Amino acid sequence: EAQVTQNPRYLITVTGKKLTVTCSQNMNHEYMSWYRQDPGLGLRQIYYSMNVEVTDKGDVPEGYKVSRKEKRNFPLILESPSPNQTSLYFCASSQGPGTPLHFGNGTRLTVT
Amino acid sequence: SQKIEQNSEALNIQEGKTATLTCNYTNYSPAYLQWYRQDPGRGPVFLLLIRENEKEKRKERLKVTFDTTLKQSLFHITASQPADSATYLCALPESGANNLFFGTGTRLTVIP
Numbered sequence: 001e002a003q004v005t006q007n008p009r010y011l012i013t014v015t016g017k018k019l020t021v022t023c024s025q026n027m028n029h030e031y032m033s034w035y036r037q038d039p040g041l042g043l044r045q046i047y048y049s050m051n052v053e054v055t056d057k058g059d060v061p062e063g064y065k066v067s068r069k070e071k072r073n074f075p076l077i078l079e080s081p082s083p084n085q086t087s088l089y090f091c092a093s094s095q096g097p098g099t100p101l102h103f104g105n106g107t108r109l110t111v112t
Numbered sequence: 113s114q115k116i117e118q119n120s121e122a123l124n125i126q127e128g129k130t131a132t133l134t135c136n137y138t139n140y141s142p143a144y145l146q147w148y149r150q151d152p153g154r155g156p157v158f159l160l161l162i163r164e165n166e167k168e169k170r171k172e173r174l175k176v177t178f179d180t181t182l183k184q185s186l187f188h189i190t191a192s193q194p195a196d197s198a199t200y201l202c203a204l205p206e207s208g209a210n211n212l213f214f215g216t217g218t219r220l221t222v223i224p
Contacts, residue, residue, distance in 0.1 A: 043203075105154055
């Protein structure tokens, strides 16, 4: 089954404790992206990747890192999480700009 | 950057009626526009894509129009059913970039 898999689904952590949210897709998509979704603000792009070793900032990249060492994986790294990063995070992939995005089921992160 | 407005935060409609959702944008006209459905706690699911040279696109009970003069897209669900209750998001690309902007969505409730 074609899918985007994120882990974990839920994560509660404390300020400053580094964490990684994993994302994997099995559709051989070149394009992958991370979004965060907050009430009243909608989906905002954090980072995206056009291909292996090619990443770029979205609208709200501060406090986040990404890497794309393999085509299927696109982890999101929070080196020093802060409470304002409490949010619902989505990973998505597609064949490229202009094609439909396939989203994972989300990771709900709480930073206390 | 692009500003996207979806006409209302919430829309209630009687089962069997046609639901019409609006997506307005303010700046440049995008090369395409996409519509997604999002259920609570889940990732958005792609529904339809319409390109700037297309006036209308249909898929089963769904219809999307794209008016570049009005800078507006309309999303219609005919013969609406309670199962159509969800949040509907419009999305369009940033000019010359790979960032996809999302509206904040309209929460549709179809009342039996």
